[in-house]
Amino acid sequence: MEKHISRLTVLSCMIAGLYLAAFYTFQLSTSLPAIGVSLKESGLFNGSVNSIWAVQLAFLATLLLFRNNKVKKQTIILDRKSKVIDGQAQAISAHSIVSVTDPQAKIIEVNEKFEKAFGYTSAEVIGRNHSFLYPTTNGTSQVSKISSRLKSGKTWSGQERLLAKDNSILIVQSTSLPIFDENGKHVRTIELRTDVTKQRRSESEKNLASIMDTMPEEIYVYDPDNLNVLYVNKKARARLGWTRRIALKSHIQEAGNVFAEMLTPSLLETVKSGKEPETCAEALLDGTPVELITRLNHGLDGEPVLVTFVRDISERKHAEELKLQSVSMVSHELRTPLTSIKGALGLLKSGVMGPLSANVNNIVEIAERNSNRLLLVVNDILDIEKLNSGKMEFFPQTVDLNSFLQEATMANNGYAVECGIEFVLTEPPAGSTLHADSDRMMQVMSNLMSNAAKFSPKGGKVTISVKDMGKMLRVSVSDKGPGIPQESHEKLFDLFVQAKPVAGKKVDGTGLGLAIAKKIVEMHGGSIGFETGPQSGTTFYFDLPKAGHAPKVAEIHAFATAAE
Amino acid sequence: MSDLTKILHVDDDDDIRQIALVSLEVVGGFNVHQCSSGKQALDEAEAFAPDLLLLDVMMPEMDGIETWQHLIAKESLAKTPAIFMTAKAEDSTSKKLLDSGAIAVITKPFDPMQLADQLRKAWNDYFAS
Numbered sequence: 001m002e003k004h005i006s007r008l009t010v011l012s013c014m015i016a017g018l019y020l021a022a023f024y025t026f027q028l029s030t031s032l033p034a035i036g037v038s039l040k041e042s043g044l045f046n047g048s049v050n051s052i053w054a055v056q057l058a059f060l061a062t063l064l065l066f067r068n069n070k071v072k073k074q075t076i077i078l079d080r081k082s083k084v085i086d087g088q089a090q091a092i093s094a095h096s097i098v099s100v101t102d103p104q105a106k107i108i109e110v111n112e113k114f115e116k117a118f119g120y121t122s123a124e125v126i127g128r129n130h131s132f133l134y135p136t137t138n139g140t141s142q143v144s145k146i147s148s149r150l151k152s153g154k155t156w157s158g159q160e161r162l163l164a165k166d167n168s169i170l171i172v173q174s175t176s177l178p179i180f181d182e183n184g185k186h187v188r189t190i191e192l193r194t195d196v197t198k199q200r201r202s203e204s205e206k207n208l209a210s211i212m213d214t215m216p217e218e219i220y221v222y223d224p225d226n227l228n229v230l231y232v233n234k235k236a237r238a239r240l241g242w243t244r245r246i247a248l249k250s251h252i253q254e255a256g257n258v259f260a261e262m263l264t265p266s267l268l269e270t271v272k273s274g275k276e277p278e279t280c281a282e283a284l285l286d287g288t289p290v291e292l293i294t295r296l297n298h299g300l301d302g303e304p305v306l307v308t309f310v311r312d313i314s315e316r317k318h319a320e321e322l323k324l325q326s327v328s329m330v331s332h333e334l335r336t337p338l339t340s341i342k343g344a345l346g347l348l349k350s351g352v353m354g355p356l357s358a359n360v361n362n363i364v365e366i367a368e369r370n371s372n373r374l375l376l377v378v379n380d381i382l383d384i385e386k387l388n389s390g391k392m393e394f395f396p397q398t399v400d401l402n403s404f405l406q407e408a409t410m411a412n413n414g415y416a417v418e419c420g421i422e423f424v425l426t427e428p429p430a431g432s433t434l435h436a437d438s439d440r441m442m443q444v445m446s447n448l449m450s451n452a453a454k455f456s457p458k459g460g461k462v463t464i465s466v467k468d469m470g471k472m473l474r475v476s477v478s479d480k481g482p483g484i485p486q487e488s489h490e491k492l493f494d495l496f497v498q499a500k501p502v503a504g505k506k507v508d509g510t511g512l513g514l515a516i517a518k519k520i521v522e523m524h525g526g527s528i529g530f531e532t533g534p535q536s537g538t539t540f541y542f543d544l545p546k547a548g549h550a551p552k553v554a555e556i557h558a559f560a561t562a563a564e
Numbered sequence: 565m566s567d568l569t570k571i572l573h574v575d576d577d578d579d580i581r582q583i584a585l586v587s588l589e590v591v592g593g594f595n596v597h598q599c600s601s602g603k604q605a606l607d608e609a610e611a612f613a614p615d616l617l618l619l620d621v622m623m624p625e626m627d628g629i630e631t632w633q634h635l636i637a638k639e640s641l642a643k644t645p646a647i648f649m650t651a652k653a654e655d656s657t658s659k660k661l662l663d664s665g666a667i668a669v670i671t672k673p674f675d676p677m678q679l680a681d682q683l684r685k686a687w688n689d690y691f692a693s
Contacts, residue, residue: 328652332622335651336577339673343583346676352590375673386654393656 097172097193103151103186105129105143117195119165130191135163150178151186159196171197209233218310220259222252224272224296227263229255230305239286252308258283259308262292271296271306282390285310289317320389327385334378342371380512383443384495387519394437394523398547401432401466401473408445409464415453421460423449428466432473433547440520441544444528447513448477448540455481455538469543472526476541484532493518493528517542568687572614573598574605574631575649576623583676584618592680602626602634610640616687617641621650621657629661645690647683649674 092098093111097118100109107125115121118133131143146156156176161169172193179188209231212219218236222229232240232247232255240247240255253260262281270276271294278295294308345368347353349361356364386392409423416423434441452462456479467474484492495515514528521528526544571594575581581598588594597612599605603626609617617635619628626634628648635641648661651672658669668686670679 328654332651335672336580339651340577340579340583342673343580343587343676347583347586347591350591350677352586352677393654 092192095194097191097195099125099130099191099193101130101189101191103147103188105131105147105189108188114193117164117170117193118162124165133162135161135169146176147189150176150189153178153180160193162193169197170195171200216312220252220255220308220310221297221299221305222308224268224304224306227252227306230299236310252306256285258285258290258292258310262294267294268306272304282313289313320391324385324389324391327382331378331382335375338371338375338378342368342375345371377512380516383516384512384519387516387523392440392520392523394440396435396437396524399434399436399438399441401428401434401475404434404438404441405445405464405466405475408442408449411442412446412449412453415450416462419453419456420458421453421456421462423453424461424463426463426465428473429468432466432468434473434524434544435547436524436544441524444517444520444542445475445477447517448542451513451540452477452479452481452538455479457481471545472543473546474541474543476539478537478539480537483534483536483538484530489532492530566615568594568615568684570595570597570612570614571616571618571683572596572605572609572612573618574600574602574623574628575620576600577620580620580672584674584679587674587676587679588618588683591677592683594680594683602628602631605631606634609635610638613640614644616683617644617646618683619646619648621648621652621661629664632666645687647686 093113095113096111097113098111099107099114101107107128107130110120110122110125114125118125129143134142142160149156155178156174158174160172160174162172164170173196174191174193177190177192178186179190181187212231213234215233215235217233218239219231219233220229220236221231229247229250229252232242236255237243237247242250252263262283267279271279274296278293281292281294283290283292289312291311291313292308293311294306297305297307299305345364348356348364349368383392405425405428409425412423449462449464456462460480463476463478465476465478467476493514495512518528521542521544524544526542528540528542530538530540532538571588573581573584573588573596575584575598578600581600585596585598588596597608597614599608602623605619617632619632621628623631628650632646632648636644636646645667646665647668647670648666649670649672650657650661658671661669667690668682670682674682
């Protein structure tokens, strides 16, 4: 029953529809005579002859009219939407760094902002996998990590550090949007980036400045070329009575004479060239002993800057002084009994107290040898302490190397006799003179010559020679010993280090001699080194500036005494 | 220049005095008078009338420098040269002493077989200059 009603309803509706269509067609033919005439003329429509055709045509025309209106409306809407989207795209492109990549992360398109920010032309980047924009070697893994997220249909957002063509770092806020086709296939990715480098740097600068303001040291940041101040921290401003504004208008040398004295052209050249990562000097600043550490850094904008830390070292100096006094006192307390021991043994051995049997003499020699060794340790510890605390006194004068080395050969002849070797002095080039403390340099020579004698085979020769190195003179002491094992090379000049014995040859020593020699040579503005091989023996050498090129001892001495 | 024969040696350390006595008398052949303190030296120096003062620097109560100042304040000893012995190995100590008029500074421990020669050499150099 229900089925019949339903069919009836549909049929009624269709008839009603046809009626309405006929009505509208008639209306149309009267209101649009042109269409009516043309339809009549065409023979397709004759109100009385072919009413079914007329109804159908009228119906179609009505539908077309409706559809046309709808399309027009939709086109207008689409136009509006398109304009909005175009505007948005332009706005995004004007504001953001935009790149479009394929699913394999190859760049398809970049905007002008991209070119400007990274310094590449679009031709240089299109077709490349955009992992090259990442500064670390894991750029590829970062790209694939983002890609896998995008493939799953999710947007990726985050902050990234990217590399521009000039190797500068760009800090960007990135958003990557995956685009899918109608089949749900990932076809491309749009990356939108905003350069936040300046903002981040500004934040970092503020953070850095507030950290540096809490530091107990005075900190100065200045231009390495014109030495104009770029920043001084609170501690420095307080001493100088500067405001931040005054600081920015100042020259670093206005911060104190110590800067003028320290920042010599040669020091600036050394630091700027990167020959030494940092330089350290001691000085008096308003009567306080300070340490000035200067190093070349790069600011957050990548530009080179010089940074000097000025540290109050009065407490350290005081502690060093106390330590030196203690060591000096211990040294004195040890020397006094040693004087008696050595004196007694010396008198016994000499026979002035009566003849000794061979056995007794042998035992006395052992005792004397070891008391000498003990004295050497005491002397060396005191020396190293004086050197470390800057209290070793230097009295530089012009030293003629020829006579100096002759004296060294004579003074150390005892070692030659003891070890059964011969010192051979090669005459130095004419006019070889140094500006040095001859006593201290004699100490260096004694150390090198005694070592060479001890390590030489009996009957061997130790050669002492001088080489002109331009502004420097090289003094070498060469033996034909077994050489220094490779594992001892690195630490040979460290405290309490002795080369490993070779071929069972045990050699006495404190392990301080070379460390002292190195310090003394360096205090003269020179350097010490060695060349060794199992067949060729060992050559220890030191290079010192020729007289006239060596103001450094006096400077160091002045620093050491000024800080007292 | 007279010969160096009489030496006044002042040192508070008994053992060192004994060693020095053998060095100076037996090895060096000098006439030696020894004192264990500055005060004793001030009491006995003039009577001994030494050619040379050999003084230890670090001594309790009155150190070597003070002893020397008091000794040369005495008219009969005013021109007596002094040599110091010190276990303090600092260059500044030696320099100060030499600048103050000491003719030599000998660092302890000294070589007992060389001590006499060291004194003679310093004496000769002083009078030769």
